[in-house]
Amino acid sequence: MQLAHTAICVRDVDAAVAWYESVLGLTVLSPPYLMEGDAITDDMGELLPSRPVAVKAAIIGDGGDHVIEVIGYPNDAATTNEPRRITDTGISHVGIVCDDIDEARARIEAAGGTFIVKGVADVARLRTTWFRDPWGVVFILMQKRDPTRAYWRQF
Numbered sequence: 001m002q003l004a005h006t007a008i009c010v011r012d013v014d015a016a017v018a019w020y021e022s023v024l025g026l027t028v029l030s031p032p033y034l035m036e037g038d039a040i041t042d043d044m045g046e047l048l049p050s051r052p053v054a055v056k057a058a059i060i061g062d063g064g065d066h067v068i069e070v071i072g073y074p075n076d077a078a079t080t081n082e083p084r085r086i087t088d089t090g091i092s093h094v095g096i097v098c099d100d101i102d103e104a105r106a107r108i109e110a111a112g113g114t115f116i117v118k119g120v121a122d123v124a125r126l127r128t129t130w131f132r133d134p135w136g137v138v139f140i141l142m143q144k145r146d147p148t149r150a151y152w153r154q155f
Helices: 013-022 038-044 101-110
Strands: 006-007 027-036 054-061 067-072 094-097 122-125 126-132 136-146
Touching: 013 027, 013 054, 013 067, 027 038, 038 054, 101 126, 101 136
Parallel strands: 006 067, 094 136
Antiparallel strands: 027 054, 054 067, 122 126, 126 136
């Protein structure tokens, strides 16, 4: 088995995809599309309470096999307006590698991202900083010290 995607749920898929493309520089690999009908009901009908089952989704990433699915459920309202805590069970954050963390931080903040740490840290030979996007999803920005190595192999 290998990783395929991680899904993040947002209230406005179109706006989130546009933000991730323009602010984070991710590529829209499959633009937002609405899935309705028997096939999606067969797939997710037991997971979603409302009928008809409707799922709006898009795929974003950098062109590799592991991508982010941005997903929303038009007929099922979100259960809370509160952002998840970093310690909640489940997906806690999305990691993004960038070339210039200071420039990225300024761009994200100007576009409505909210930083949840005061500055930039140096940890595991990475420069890091944490933020929430306008939909409350937590991201960590990482700038590698050695750009020739994977971010998780900086030591």
